[in-house]
Amino acid sequence: MLSISDVTVTISVLKPMPILGGFGKPLILGASTAGKDYKNYADIDAVQTDYPANTEEYKAAAAIFAQKNPPAELAVISRKTGASPVTLADLLPTLFLKDWHFLITTTTTVEDLILIADAVEADKSRQFVARTSSKADLATIKAKGYDRTAVIYHTTVTNYPDAAWVGAVGSLPVGSVTWKGWTLVGIAPMDIDATELSAIHALGANTYVTKAGTNVTSDGRAVSGEFIDLIHSQDYIVFSIQYAVQDLFNRAQEMRTKIPFDNRGIAQIESASRTVLQRAFLQGMIATDEDGVALYNTTFPPRSQVDPANIAARNYPDGKFEFIIAGAVHKAGISGTIKFA
Incomplete structure (x- = not known):
């Protein structure tokens, strides 16, 4: 699908095998x-x-x-x-x-x-x-x-x-x-x-x-x-990161400045992405570990690790994110014991 946005977000769903089996407008x-x-x-x-x-x-x-x-x-x-x-x-x-x-x-x-x-x-x-x-x-x-x-x-x-x-x-x-x-x-x-x-x-x-x-x-x-909610969550995160980073670019232009192609500019893009992931966590999309820490991560390599051809083209294609979906409990199994003494 063609887009006039300057931001492309792709996502893949990695899951164990076998498979266990306006954004609401x-x-x-x-x-x-x-x-x-x-x-x-x-x-x-x-x-x-x-x-x-x-x-x-x-x-x-x-x-x-x-x-x-x-x-x-x-x-x-x-x-x-x-x-x-x-x-x-x-x-x-x-x-x-x-x-x-x-x-x-x-x-x-x-x-x-x-x-x-x-x-x-x-x-x-x-x-x-x-x-x-x-x-x-x-x-x-x-x-x-x-x-x-x-x-x-x-x-x-x-x-x-x-x-x-x-x-x-x-x-x-x-x-x-x-x-x-x-x-x-x-x-x-x-x-x-x-x-x-x-x-x-x-x-x-x-x-x-x-x-x-x-x-x-x-x-x-x-x-x-x-699950319907997993697809809905996936779409929400992809669109929201795309929107957040595009908005970052737009606001830079409005302020008559730019997002520099150095570690400062890359950090701004990563920060916008992490803000979306944190919001997704607060809404219940992303799981936590035993200590209650949200299970998402971002990897945005510094300028020194970016292909010079991409730097010349003013293209930063190397940002990545991942998260563990929170899911939901749909069924339960409960066992009990009757004791006489």
Whole structure:
């Protein structure tokens, strides 16, 4: 993906084998004869000025705003399907130039879901939450192994359990929560047994069930089995470091100075990066050691260790960071002993 930023941040996830199995702003992607451009809305009344209560876009927005932790705003765009229609394939690339993180769509057609999920996976900066009432479609989606698409399975999809899930969790501080165990306002639990629940999970989906008398989301995973919050945290750290260092460059220009290509300038770039990592730690993304020390580290070699060709090109490509993800407890095993004396 082309970018006008001067900062490139890449991240790889290193994990043991086998695998143990605005940043919350939603975008609702709809479709209508005339279509409507991308627009932000702060509440459901504002949505209704453009999308009447009988439209699918309104229903998705209502599910988001009905939750206990709704986002400060959401965006809606409606793809034109009438004369001179806009195809989904043509529209999708333009969406990644807009301000949003979680994509919700009004369609449940598996071909559309695959097209959207492929685009989100390729872009590597957003997440897609979909819904379906078809286990056959789940199998089709599961075969793609998406890290950035999560699916909630429910026999009733007209009230948007996917949008409700994003509304309940997506806007909370990144890294502070997982996506498992959330109560969704307006969504009825599925009446299923443990065998069917296991089968749904095996198909790469989540659902909505009753546990210990409370209605909750059954898991918090993407199609691949990766945790939704891990991908969200990864995106947050990459974007935040990119933003922080770019802001450092911008402020230097505003002050009519520069970031010198010496150890002073390198230290400034490292400091900006470490500030983001410390914030990520405070939000719960990064683990601690036995002494409570955050488990992250940065390595920014001094000028003397930088390739002279990069110095001549005014390019410092050698900064690195690493951290240990905090994760979360989703299951527990507890054993006890009964004694008679």
